[in-house]
Amino acid sequence: MLDIVIEARKASIGPGMDVRRILPFRLRRMVGPFIFMDHAGPVAIQPSQTTSMDVLPHPHIGLSTVSYLFGGQVTHRDSLGVQQVIRPGEVNWMTAGSGIAHSERFEDPAALAGGQLEMIQTWVALPEKDEEASPSFDNYKPEELPIFTDTGVWMRLIAGEAFGLQSHVHTHSPLFYLHVLLEKGARFGIPMGHTERGIYIAKGSVEVSGRTFSAGQMLVFNKVVDPVIVGKEIATLMLLGGEPLGERFIWWNFVSSRKERIEQAKADWKEGRILLPPSDNQEFVPLPEDHSRPAGSPSPQALS
Structure with missing residues (x-):
């Protein structure tokens, strides 16, 4: 039977970039291992505003981010040194594991012309045995x-x-x-x-x-x-x-089966222990100072 109908909610991840957020939802935090889902676009924006949409370097732990485009293109850079342009029909699958930082830049104005940019981004929680795995990144062609x-x-x-x-x-x-x-x-x-x-x-x-x-x-x-x-x-x-993996805590861009691991990740990012992408290390998203939400509650997140 139908368990629940989730209505996407509007969320802003930056100037000119509003998304429809589907997961997590207060009555349904996960579907199988999927713990997060955003639908961005179609985006209609002037070429002069392109850089305002960029998602600056930010950290993740305990999950895989999955980027899938219907239209446009996005440039991914991460702390492993990977630089990858993702295009429609491709899959960017980045496993954060013990910790990774990455950025997403919208560097081709032509890819935004006529509201072409549209993407789905999900996060897949990791089994406990893999939460501290070494970070990795793969791009798969259509x-x-x-x-x-x-x-x-x-x-x-x-x-x-x-x-x-x-x-x-x-x-x-x-x-x-x-x-x-x-x-x-x-x-x-x-x-x-x-x-x-x-x-x-x-x-x-x-x-x-x-x-x-x-x-x-x-x-x-x-x-x-x-x-x-x-x-x-x-x-x-x-x-x-x-298949469900059990309870997961989520705060900002961090996912873990342990609350104390979320706290460690906060400190690691604040103290610079999670490296920035070597080709995109001049700016980053600072740790939100949000004392109103305990670990385990949804909080504002970057697109990935």
């Missing part, structure tokens, strides 16, 4: 990701396993993550065999069990149902889920 097509349906498997397909994207726990396009009247399912599953409607609208749901909503299902998704109009969907 041709590396499995595609499925049927009448009125196009699907790309971003990560994990679904519908008999398997992605080569390296993950740390059982999950699935799909980009799906549905034509009006087309029918699609949701992968079975996972404890927690969700459908985020990025564009358009769908019908499930006689009810219509629209862009900006996430539908979360339990394990026992096999819902049929019907396109009410052309729709873009992101399907995700997997």
Whole structure:
């Protein structure tokens, strides 16, 4: 059955960059290992304002950030020395583990022309045994990701396993993550065999069990149902889920199974023990001085 419908909330991560925040939600903190989800764009901005959108170097621990673009391009730089331009259909999968810093820059004004920039960003929590793993980064090209097509349906498997397909994207726990396009009247399912599953409607609208749901909503299902998704109009969907990992605390850009680890990460960033990207180290996001929120409560976060 349908467990909950999450309505995306507006959040600002910087001048000219408002996003729709889906996870975490106060009544549903995670879906499988997915603990965070933002939908940015389409962004319409003047070329002179491009630099105001940049996400300056900032830290992460205890998670993997997953960036996926519908349009535009973004330049990623991190403390491992990686510099990577991500384009539509590619996957940037950065595992923070014990700690990493990265930036996201919008350096090509042409990529923002006409409101082209649009991206989905998720965070995947790590199993306890991997929370302190060495940081890593991988970029996967569209041709590396499995595609499925049927009448009125196009699907790309971003990560994990679904519908008999398997992605080569390296993950740390059982999950699935799909980009799906549905034509009006087309029918699609949701992968079975996972404890927690969700459908985020990025564009358009769908019908499930006689009810219509629209862009900006996430539908979360339990394990026992096999819902049929019907396109009410052309729709873009992101399907995700997997096995729960247990309680996780989240504060700013830090995720951990232990509150004290969050406190350590705060001190590490404040004292400069998490290195900045070597090619982007002249500015950074300072640690928020937010004493009103204990570790474990949602707080303002960077895009990734």
